[in-house]
Amino acid sequence: MKPWYSLHAFIIPLIVFGTLAPKAGIAGDAKKGAAIYSQSCVACHGIDGKGSIPGAPDLMAKNGVLKSPDSVLIERITNGYQSKGSPMAMPPKGGNSSLTTQDISDVLAYIRQRFGGTDKR
Numbered sequence: 001m002k003p004w005y006s007l008h009a010f011i012i013p014l015i016v017f018g019t020l021a022p023k024a025g026i027a028g029d030a031k032k033g034a035a036i037y038s039q040s041c042v043a044c045h046g047i048d049g050k051g052s053i054p055g056a057p058d059l060m061a062k063n064g065v066l067k068s069p070d071s072v073l074i075e076r077i078t079n080g081y082q083s084k085g086s087p088m089a090m091p092p093k094g095g096n097s098s099l100t101t102q103d104i105s106d107v108l109a110y111i112r113q114r115f116g117g118t119d120k121r
């Protein structure tokens, strides 16, 4: 008879990798995201992430919009978003409909790395 743990040795890694793999799969590449930001986002959000049009949020703010989880921000960047009382909406994909899901993950990784919670000024 097989030892009791032979089945567990199979199933436990399966469960562990099954839950981790999808997250790893959509991980963004901040380097690629930088190029996307400068093409599709910078006009409204600015080089410094502080926003260059009325209504654009300050991405540097410590307790600002970037404290939301990736899932929320990816959804808002993809489909557009307007908060209550805001003078202007975030357009879907920043108006660049050719952006892929991977592009959105990349650009989010970039804004987190470059702006998120990094306001030391």
Ligand code: HEC
Pocket: 036, 037, 040, 041, 042, 043, 044, 045, 054, 055, 056, 057, 065, 068, 073, 076, 077, 081, 082, 083, 084, 086, 087, 088, 089, 090, 091, 093, 094, 095, 107, 108, 111
């Ligand atoms: C035409 C101007 C414009 C462009 C281009 C634009 N944004 Fe925005 N973005 C906004 C505005 C305005 C808001 C604030 C919307 C509100 O709060 O109603 C916003 C909000 C956001 C937010 C915060 C959402 C939240 O949870 O409150 C994120 C993150 C964001 N934009 C990322 C991006 C990224 C990434 C790109 C490029 C792919 C981009 N934006 C392109 C105008 C723009």
